[in-house]
Amino acid sequence: MRTTGDTRQRIVTAATELFRRQGYAATGMKQIVAAAGAPYGSAYHFFPGGKGQLGEEVIHTSGAAYLELIGSMFADPEADPAAATAAAFTGAAETLRELDFTDPCPIATVALEVASTHEALRRATADVFASWVEALAGFYAGAGIEAESARDTAGSVIALLEGAFMLGRAAHDTAPVLAAARASAAIVRDALGPAG
Amino acid sequence: MRTTGDTRQRIVTAATELFRRQGYAATGMKQIVAAAGAPYGSAYHFFPGGKGQLGEEVIHTSGAAYLELIGSMFADPEADPAAATAAAFTGAAETLRELDFTDPCPIATVALEVASTHEALRRATADVFASWVEALAGFYAGAGIEAESARDTAGSVIALLEGAFMLGRAAHDTAPVLAAARASAAIVRDALGPAG
DNA sequence: GTCTATACCCCGATAGAC
DNA sequence: GTCTATCGGGGTATAGAC
Incomplete structure (x- = not known):
């Protein structure tokens, strides 16, 4: 009653890694269970909804993990928001290199x-993006940006990061992410207004 | 000797549309030739390198078409670069809605x-992105941004667009692209410096 | 050059022994 | 709950008639 939880978790972890590296369509259930060291039937035992259900869970759980990462990077309400944002990008550039240009x-x-x-999965990704934007918007609002503008700013910063x-x-090059660091600071400063 | 060219072109066009809508892995050669109204063997007659060769050609040709679009949107060297950039984003938001949130x-x-x-395809996409950045950087350089900064600015603007x-x-919502319009103007203004 | 048939493999999903 | 065998279908790619 304890060991079974491990198998399920290993499947989710393996799927998360494979979806990230290869995408959803290119990753097969057989490849997932093989990477997880689990028997094939376990996948459908734990996820009777099949690949789609597993995909939804992967999106939500990995999205929640990334949300915590965002929260920890923007935890200090005293920090200069533009500088903190730029620092997050330079850190992301380092991560990108460490991951050997696999998707951060x-x-x-x-x-x-x-x-x-795939409607259900599309909605799952939309929920995750919205949670990230909301968290970052909260940080910007705490730094003095008006609520609606904070939301737009957070959305643009996350969009910039994804595009970078x-x-x-x-390109197998961190340069676009490093260039985006400066651009992200400009976006935040613009939202802070002349006073910021 | 004329009609054969049509078949090849139809295959490329159909593949372009399907790759854009579904991605590379989820799109099959059979689906492509069916959409093109071509016999199955024609795909391997014109593309003996198979799906990979077709993918490379699709990336390069559609990338070149998009390059022309960028060139036409930033054709006026007298235009205010920040305003022109923001206008391109608002136009892109409209396009996104017209395409019913299929990928612009x-x-x-x-x-x-x-x-x-897939190394060969990865390099093809890198070439295309580089061509877009170079074209946009040329516009910014013409507007008075120093060359190296113009390149960084162009890269960040394109990254922001892709992320938006x-x-x-x-989200099935144009709001992120509209918010990015303002952000893009801030990026360009920052690169222009206090004088711009 | 055009088109059909098919080889060979892996896909997602299920049945059912254990 | 665990695991294997298999189903039906579709994947890429090729052979070879026309």
């Missing part, structure tokens, strides 16, 4: 793949 | 899918 974002590839093909990952991965 | 970028999904799995498409498609 756990759901980006899947989000694009399913956006026009895309260009950086394609 | 012909290579974004494929770029993420192949970044860590990602969030907008997931």
Whole structure:
């Protein structure tokens, strides 16, 4: 009654890694259970809804983990918001290199793949993006940006990060993410207004 | 000797549309030739290198078409660069809605899918992104931004656009692209410096 | 050059022994 | 609850008639 929980968890973990590296369509259930060291039947025992149900869970759990990461990076309400944002980008550039240009974002590839093909998964990615934007918007609002503008700013910062990952991965170069660090600071400063 | 060219072109066109909507891995050769109204063997007659060769051609040709679009949107050297950039984003938001939240970028999904799995295709997407950045950087340089900064600025603007498409498609909402319009102007203004 | 048939493999999913 | 065998279908790619 304890060991069974391990198998389920291993399947989710393996799927998360494979979806991130290869995308949703290119990853098979057999590949997932093989990577998880689990028998094939376990996948459908724990996820009777099949690949779609597993995909939904992967999106939500990895999205929640990333949300915590965002929360920890923007935890200090005293920090200068533009500088903190730029620092997050330079840190992300380092992560990108450490991951050997595999995707630092756990759901980006899947989000694009399913956006026009799989409603349930599309909604799951939308929920995750919204949770990230909300968290970052809260930080900006605490730093003095008006609520609605804070939301827009947070959305643009996350969009910029996702796009910078895309260009950086394609080029095998962290330069786009480093350039985006400066751009992200400009976005936040603009939202802070002349006083900021 | 004329009609054969049509078949090849129809295959490329059909593949472009399907890759854009579903991604690379989820699209099959059979689906492509069916959509093109071509016999199955024609695909391997014109593309003996198979799906990979077809993918490379799709990336390069659709990337070149998008390059022309960028060139036409930033054709006026007298235009205010920040305003022109923001206008491009508001136009992109409209396009996104017209396309019913299908991907306005012909290579974004494929770029993420192949970044860590298919070297030849990854390089093709990198070439395309680089061509877009170079074109936009030329416009910014003409508007008075120093060359190296113009390149960084162009990269960040394109990254922001790609990321905004990602969030907008997931949410089925043009708001992220419209918010990015203001952010893009802030990025360009920051690069222009206090004088701009 | 055009088109059909097919080889060979892996897909997601299920049945049912254990 | 665990695991294997298998089903029906679709994947890429090729052979070869026309």
